[in-house]
Amino acid sequence: VNSIPIGIDLETGWPVLIPVENLTKHILVLGPTGRGKSTFLATLIEGITSLTGVKILGIDFKGDLVSMLEDSTVEIADPREYPINIIEKPEYFGVVDWGLALSDVLANVLGLKQETVVKIVSKVFSRKGMDTRSILLDKDLSVLSPAIELLTETPRYEDLMKLLNKDVIFNIGGYGTAFQNIYGGLLLHIFKKLIFTSGGSGEVSRVLVIDEAWRVRSLNILQELIKEGRSRGVGLVLATQNPSDLPREVIENIHLLMVFGSINEGYRREAQKMLSLPNSIASKLAYLDVGEAILINALDPHPVVVRIKAPEHLVEKVNRSIQKRF
DSSP states (O other): OOEEEEEEETTTOOEEEEEGGGGGGOEEEEOOTTSSHHHHHHHHHHHHHHHSOOEEEEEESSSTTGGGSOTTTSEEEOTTTSOOOTTSOOTTSOHHHHHHHHHHHHHHTSOOOHHHHHHHHHHHHHOTTOOHHHHHHSTTGGGGGGGTHHHHSOOOHHHHHHHTTSOEEEEOTTSOHHHHHHHHHHHHHHHHHHHHHHOOOSSOOEEEEEETGGGGTTOHHHHHHHHHHHHHTEEEEEEESSGGGSOHHHHTTOOEEEEEOOSOHHHHHHHHHHHTOOHHHHGGGGGOOTTEEEEEETTOSOOEEEEEOOOHHHHHHHHHHHHHHO
């Protein structure tokens, strides 16, 4: 199968398909809460896993996406089952590489000053076996106390690496913000290590889906994956609420836009500015219903207004529920 069905063209009634080879050109999914972003992501994931041999890694910061998928489509992973420990680096990382990964996450995701990051990384490599009390009492390490599990749990790096070779969505919803951001950021670095070590032919082999992508907007690893992913056969699908949630360097490397509508004029104006949308497209955003979006290909001057189809298993679940009532 060379294309993935995602919905219906509202103007022609024809199916709308995303060619598999376009996945490495990266997709930005933009829209306010409740407009249909998670439905689109679930439909895309279902299509990729059932119709292609492409592997999926998803990071779901809220838990909305996993609620629309079933275990038979992808494996749902909980961070408790696959702990990461900042102090204990994976065997497949060198000391310098792990230090750079930690610096990227702690500086950019937590917003710590570089001086503080250097002190933390230095103590991480010099004080193994620290207990919870010593961490909380340390003036530098105490900033990590909201994510104490990432300093005290026994890591399962080999199992984690094996899991990343499957279709899997990490459900990070329900955890504290600091834990979510650090775990999600380090997961991206481990994912990069996997795909860059194995090499790539340029053909699509993996798709990385990040819901609430603003959580990792400042990470250097995000820009590395965006810029180098195509040559490695890796496509990124980034979903977020506001056009300004992602840096321009990321947006400029994305060729497929799925833009949901809103009656909010500020949202439409910002989307038009950040995405360089012509007036003819921006004006349509005010009239789109829930579950409707404009699909824009940077290489195609003709945008498509799409009604997103729901994932098949979700439709079946609703039908079964209706049948039981009658």
